[in-house]
Amino acid sequence: MQIVETIILIISLLIVANIISHYFVSIPASLIQIAAGIIAALAINVKIVVNTEWFLLVFIAPILFNDGNRFPKKELWKLKGPIMGNAIILVIVSTIVGGAVVKWLVPSLPWATAFTLVAVLSPTDPIAVQSIAKKAKLPDKLMHLISGESLINDASGLICFKYAVAATVTGVFSLRSATIDFFYIAIVGALVGAVMIWIFNGVRLYLINQGVDDSILHAIIQILIPFIIYYVAEDIFGVSGVVAVVIAGIMNISSSRTTGAFSPEIRLVTSRTWDMLVYLLNGFVFVLLGIEIPFAMAELIHNQSMNTFKAVGFAFVIWVMLVVIRFVWSYFYSTFFERSDRVSFNFFSRARFYYCLMSGISGVRGAVTMVGVLSLPFVTKTGAAFPARTLLLFIASTVIIFSLLGATILIPLITKNTAPITYRGNSINTDDIDIDDEAEDTEVVDTTTDLDADAANKIVIEKTINKLRDENLDNRDPVYTTVIAEYVFNLHNIQIHSDGPNPISKTRIKGKKDAELWDICFNCELEAIEDLFEKNEISQDAYDTAVKRIEKYKRGLVRHSYNQSVEFFISYFRRTVKELTKIIHIPFTKKEEVVAYNREAIQISIAGSKRALEKLRELENTDGDGVYDNLLYLFERHYEERLELLQGKRRNRSEQFNIERVNLEVNALSYQRAFVQDLLEQGRISRATANTLRKNINYSEEVINYDIQ
Structure with missing residues (x-):
């Protein structure tokens, strides 16, 4: 007590x-x-x-x-x-x-x-x-x-x-x-x-x-x-x-x-x-x-x-x-x-x-x-008082x-400025979590409505994606394409009943359409590798390594499907081993070999990404029946981001890019609120479902605000 x-x-x-x-x-x-x-x-x-x-x-x-x-x-x-x-x-x-x-x-x-x-x-x-x-x-x-x-x-x-x-x-x-x-x-x-x-x-x-x-x-x-x-x-x-x-x-x-x-x-x-x-x-x-x-x-x-x-x-x-x-x-x-100039020396x-x-x-x-x-x-230890503890x-x-x-x-x-001081634990964000009061209301669910929370969320995300695409006129604004890709990831995982908003992965095929598109992209990458090798632009070792890597991914498209739990732990262990291998291998490799290998690997990856991206855009223009739906956009963004990273474009993403991205994310959330209200007014969802969707939107917005503090 x-x-x-x-x-x-x-x-x-x-x-x-x-x-x-x-x-x-x-x-x-x-x-x-x-x-x-x-x-x-x-x-x-x-x-x-x-x-x-x-x-x-x-x-x-x-x-x-x-x-x-x-x-x-x-x-x-x-x-x-x-x-x-x-x-x-x-x-x-x-x-x-x-x-x-x-x-x-x-x-x-x-x-x-x-x-x-x-x-x-x-x-x-x-x-x-x-x-x-x-x-x-x-x-x-x-x-x-x-x-x-x-x-x-x-x-x-x-x-x-x-x-x-x-x-x-x-x-x-x-x-x-x-x-x-x-x-x-x-x-x-x-x-x-x-x-x-x-x-x-x-x-x-x-x-x-x-x-x-x-x-x-x-x-x-x-x-x-x-x-x-x-x-x-x-x-x-x-x-x-x-x-x-x-x-x-x-x-x-x-x-x-x-x-x-x-x-x-x-x-x-x-x-x-x-x-x-x-x-x-x-x-x-x-x-x-x-x-x-x-x-x-x-x-x-x-x-x-x-x-x-x-x-x-x-x-x-x-x-x-x-x-x-x-x-x-x-x-x-x-x-x-910490002297930048090793020649001149200024003590004071x-x-x-x-x-x-x-x-x-x-x-x-x-x-x-x-x-x-x-x-x-x-x-x-002797039982005497600790010296001068007080x-x-x-x-x-x-x-x-x-x-x-x-x-x-x-x-x-x-x-020459003033401000209050805080300490560990007292630097807590002062912004309160702004959750709609309506989200806490309880009422009898209208059984005449057609959509549950998951189905309504899918419609809201689809409408938000279309809204953002309409605003992205040239379809190449990096801020818009980045935010749209996040929404497409979420929509894709909802459609295949995934448990989390995980991006597409070469090592985990989630559906038949994924496998088909990966096979097409891998073939394009192999064609690009063959062209580089025939033109003597890459070495035999780089060619063999790249082909083995792509063939390994292609075999994964038709491999026996593991139990979900077994597959998760195998993937988690492999990622760990891969990271440890990088840490252990790099210090014992000659710098010249690393530079040469990385140069050829980047060259191969750029060529393969460009060839795959061209094929995906060609499919997008001919996919009139929407066979691949949003998957084409998802794959395109995957290769676009890879190219940005390989060509060093991401390094130029200044703080202004991040500010514009956050602003667009907040605007996108406001679009979601509007679409939820539309569904509610049309009688397609109950007020309880609307409150659930609003609460999730508010959580997303609060996370954005929390991360930029």
């Missing part, structure tokens, strides 16, 4: 604090939450004892998994050098230098305890400055660097923290053993996370393949994933659960609308559920921090060697030290390792100075630091407050 009362109390304090934060937008909401916890501790003498065994599991696992899932993967790879430098080297340097400074400030602290404090202060909270990134004009590169760094330094910092705590508790520390163990638990932890998320991804896709598309069920599975992975990594394999959940988050199937296997409702419900969970977890951490501060201060007041004001001063010095170390490291790295640059200063101040400490420090054990808690919490205030005040001054 005490646990339930505690949860209710903290949630109540969190709600009150966040209501107040809406009236004081210039004050970080985390500071208001801390204040709410302090007031509760002083007014009603609330004291909460934290169980360190489950604290990291409950808070760390979902927070880091969500961060990894949300971070843009391309930016993570592009900035891998500075990210790894900040996340590993900077953490180690900060721990060593910072530990020495802490030992100098508080000589009575054991060395292991001093390193414990600095290690737990290493993880940064990028969300704490993302809210001011646009208005304060922080460079995009800096924001991506801070976000990517936080994924890795959360892991490296908490591993260092774990060893420092172990050294304090046991009194034993071996640098050699710690180094070996560090790499072991990190590498094996990454493997555990990768394998387990591969399994979970397969299970989720299989459920969709089997028609299990309950949005609540998929949201619950998503929520459970990080907890299970963290537990398995830590308690079964004895490796880093932090690294495991970070890797799992990065490799998790994204909840964005680009993941065609999942419906808009599933993606939206899952995303909103994660927002709420992370929002609550972060709020819990800061309210708990506020509750702990008065008791830590009370103990410091009775401490003869350390008083509250002195501890606050030490915390300020430690925060300044962390900013300086981060600034120096950023300046050093950007000066010697005003622009670089301000960039690195912003980087130093942007290293805000937040929820992960608090989770770590609150998880400190109360006793050592002092460490107080200094860590004060450093967090200084870092929040520093970012709030100093970054706008440097960038």
